[in-house]
Amino acid sequence: HRLTWLEAKVRERLLSEQGLYHRSKRSVEVEAVFGQMKNNSFTRFSMKGLQKVIVKFGLMAIAHNLRKWARKWKNDTLVGNPNDKNSLFAIKTHLQMLKSIIYRLTA
Numbered sequence: 001h002r003l004t005w006l007e008a009k010v011r012e013r014l015l016s017e018q019g020l021y022h023r024s025k026r027s028v029e030v031e032a033v034f035g036q037m038k039n040n041s042f043t044r045f046s047m048k049g050l051q052k053v054i055v056k057f058g059l060m061a062i063a064h065n066l067r068k069w070a071r072k073w074k075n076d077t078l079v080g081n082p083n084d085k086n087s088l089f090a091i092k093t094h095l096q097m098l099k100s101i102i103y104r105l106t107a
Contacts, residue, residue, distance in 0.1 A: 037064060063098050 013019045037060055045053050070092075 033064060040064075040067075059098050059101060063095055066095055066098075 014023065040063075042060055045056055047053060047056060
């Protein structure tokens with residue numbers, strides 16, 4: 001009987017105005033970012049120590065944001081000249097540099 005009562009209470013909260021608002025925000029929160037990082041073969045930290053973990057996660061966040069930025073501007077005028085700081089070629093080069101930094105940190 002208690003389970004039925006709790007389920008009704010949860011359903012009432014989820015269908016309330018405040019519950020609908022919070023559920024609408026859920027899709028744009030960080031859960032998707034962690035899923036995308038996992039799809040990019042990042043499943044766990046390979047180092048010990050808070051400082052190293054902070055650095056690695058920061059690099060992963062930078063790489064994630066660069067990927068998002070590159071996808072957003074993929075078809076725009078930023079594609080082209082490899083010497084231009086804003087070209088996709090430069091972004092790809094920076095992503096490779098970030099990966100090499102991560103590998104050096106793990107060594």
